[in-house]
Amino acid sequence: MKAMQAYVPGEQPVDIDTYIKLNTNECPYPPSPKVLDVINSRNNTDLKLYPTPVMSKLCSEMAALYKLKPGQVSAAGGSDEALAYIFMAFFEAGDKVYFPDITYGFYKVYADLFSLNYTEIPLDKDLKINVQDYLNLDGNIFIANPNAPTGIALIPCEIEQILKGNPDRLVVIDEAYVDFSEGKTVIPLIEKYDNLIVVQTFSKSRSLAGMRIGFSFGREELMAGIEKVKFSFNPYNIDRISESVAIEAIRDTAYMRESVEKIKATRSRVSKKLKELGFILTGSETNFLFARHEKISGFDFYARLKSDKILIRHLKGKRTDDYNRITIGTDAEMDKFLEKVEGYLAGV
Numbered sequence: 001m002k003a004m005q006a007y008v009p010g011e012q013p014v015d016i017d018t019y020i021k022l023n024t025n026e027c028p029y030p031p032s033p034k035v036l037d038v039i040n041s042r043n044n045t046d047l048k049l050y051p052t053p054v055m056s057k058l059c060s061e062m063a064a065l066y067k068l069k070p071g072q073v074s075a076a077g078g079s080d081e082a083l084a085y086i087f088m089a090f091f092e093a094g095d096k097v098y099f100p101d102i103t104y105g106f107y108k109v110y111a112d113l114f115s116l117n118y119t120e121i122p123l124d125k126d127l128k129i130n131v132q133d134y135l136n137l138d139g140n141i142f143i144a145n146p147n148a149p150t151g152i153a154l155i156p157c158e159i160e161q162i163l164k165g166n167p168d169r170l171v172v173i174d175e176a177y178v179d180f181s182e183g184k185t186v187i188p189l190i191e192k193y194d195n196l197i198v199v200q201t202f203s204k205s206r207s208l209a210g211m212r213i214g215f216s217f218g219r220e221e222l223m224a225g226i227e228k229v230k231f232s233f234n235p236y237n238i239d240r241i242s243e244s245v246a247i248e249a250i251r252d253t254a255y256m257r258e259s260v261e262k263i264k265a266t267r268s269r270v271s272k273k274l275k276e277l278g279f280i281l282t283g284s285e286t287n288f289l290f291a292r293h294e295k296i297s298g299f300d301f302y303a304r305l306k307s308d309k310i311l312i313r314h315l316k317g318k319r320t321d322d323y324n325r326i327t328i329g330t331d332a333e334m335d336k337f338l339e340k341v342e343g344y345l346a347g348v
């Protein structure tokens with residue numbers, strides 16, 4: 001077997017229904033009722049047929065949402081698969097890639113899997129990306145924006161600086177949480193910068209983590225490169241049910257905006273309360289918080305909540321050990337969480 005470090009997903013205990021689950025950044029609200037209608041009213045006899053490998057209907061819907069051409073979009077089974085296609089399409093063993101030292105764990109996992117030479121650029125002391133560290137690099141760049149697990153976002157003109165500063169490198173912007181942020185997606189910049197690929201997912205803001213739907217966006221030559229890999233690896237990567245669900249989810253973008261507004265309101269309420277309780281938080285523009293407390297170790301806080309049947313995510317590592325990543329749940333779930341946290345703090 002190849003020597004490699006596999007991605008470690010958040011826990012999914014078998015008795016998961018007995019937990020309040022705030023550890024993998026899923027949306028606490030169900031998918032749009034219109035999406036559920038599509039699933040429930042489907043005439044599934046078409047499942048005897050393979051899906052259409054060119055997802056032209058889905059890509060056209062997605063392209064229309066962002067005023068792009070269908071050829072500037074490629075669909076994948078979740079954005080993890082979209083990222084894998086990028087690694088396979090554009091990099092060779094030994095190539096250099098750069099990403100922050102604290103970011104989405106899968107970049108390192110894929111870099112290892114595809115034998116790349118990766119460098120982790122340290123975030124600054126406030127856990128922010130310093131744009132100056134990303135200019136004139138001798139390799140390709142991956143940035144989650146907003147970043148995970150810090151939740152901190154760059155603004156589009158900062159991403160533009162990085163694109164301009166690396167005209168001959170690929171800059172991949174992973175927008176898994178962009179719908180929760182104040183900054184806008186950089187998808188419109190693909191018209192202007194031929195070195196940009198944007199990746200998005202329906203797993204977070206669109207409540208479809210269980211369905212596996214993700215996308216890449218970029219100029220047509222880049223997307224053709226991704227499609228070539230897809231056709232050499234898994235041409236039927238999106239099943240027929242997922243395709244119809246994804247199309248309806250796009251059409252009901254209004255529902256996603258409603259969920260996002262609810263989550264943002266809960267986020268600001270819970271942040272305020274945690275700060276009052278002495279927690280130090282990064283300025284999150286996502287559906288999770290990244291928090292530490294001077295009086296409690298990150299692991300103890302996680303373990304204590306787990307014993308109370310609340311799961312949050314503790315990420316081991318020198319710079320992350322003191323912190324926990326807490327997904328924003330429903331108001332009722334977060335009230336339960338805050339109640340336990342207050343009880344815990346009363347005893348330290």
Ligand SMILES: *Cc1c(COP(=O)(O)O)cnc(C)c1O
Pocket residue numbers: 025077078079080081104144148174176200201202203209212213214
């Ligand atoms: C959740 C997440 C993904 C993966 O999403 P899927 O579409 O479910 O594979 C990718 N990037 C980041 C930064 C994420 O947080």
